[in-house]
Amino acid sequence: GAAIQLENLTKRYPGGAVPAVDNVTMDIKAGEIVILVGPSGCGKSTTLKMINRLIEPTAGRITIGDEDVTNIDPVRLRRKVGYAIQSSGLFPHMTVAQNIALVPKMVGWSRGKIKNRVEEMLDLVGLDPREFHGRYPRQLSGGQQQRVGVARALAADPPVLLMDEPFGAVDPITRDHLQDELIRLQHELHKTIVFVTHDFDEAIKLGDRIAVLRERSHIAQFDTPEAILTN
Ligand code: ADP
Ligand code: ADP
DSSP states (O other): OOOEEEEEEEEOOTTOSSOSEEEEEEEEOTTOEEEEEOOTTSSHHHHHHHHTTSSOOSEEEEEETTEEOTTOOHHHHHHHEEEEETTOOOOTTSOHHHHHHHHHHHTTOOHHHHHHHHHHHHHHTTOOHHHHTTOOGGGSOHHHHHHHHHHHHHTTOOSEEEEESTTTTSOHHHHHHHHHHHHHHHHHHOOEEEEEESOHHHHHHHOSEEEEEOGGGOEEEEEOHHHHHHO
């Protein structure tokens, strides 16, 4: 894993009357799962997108593993950060294997290494490589798509994983199963994970620490599940 620091992070969208994220400071330790939980519209996705440099902060600083990523080269960022989102974000015109191979290719892995890695990732998320590698996203169930989304995020072995409601679109049983797998994965791979949800039960189940957010990502509480449940 790698530690992540957010310092006075602010995002004001063009035309926004108030900032979507206002002056957020947070220290995330290497190897922990931090959950950002809060109501819809409180700025969770905006915060995650700033860490992944998909949008520019209006002000503030982001450090990942001692490196200021404010002006980092995008390919270098892909080595550091994997990203999985609710809708799975798979490219519909690419097969499962091509989707998973995307970032390893981008960062220059050899063909042989990528081929092995795709199989390894499918195994990891519980999909038989022989059955799934040549399928297109539309030929998968929602839960299978989300597994592929997670496999893709992990493919280039980044120390940091950002997950934005990655299990939001699946039925409760599959969701429970994917949550268990994420916990297992975390124990094996020791990634630093920032996980966004509006589901408090999911936050309690998955988090090493939980940041309870109010409007504009104001941090109301940042503590372990045990401490949050007793307060
Ligand atoms: P959450 O992930 O907690 O639901 P978001 O980060 O998506 O919240 O949104 C935070 C606030 O920023 C909301 O008020 C939302 O309407 C606004 N917002 C999000 N994206 C944009 C955008 N591209 N342009 C303008 N406002 C946005
Ligand atoms: P966009 O689709 O908004 O132009 P990008 O080109 O940055 O975004 O990303 C292309 C695809 O790769 C998206 O579907 C996104 O979900 C995924 N992606 C974005 N950032 C990462 C990352 N750090 N690691 C893995 N996949 C990513």
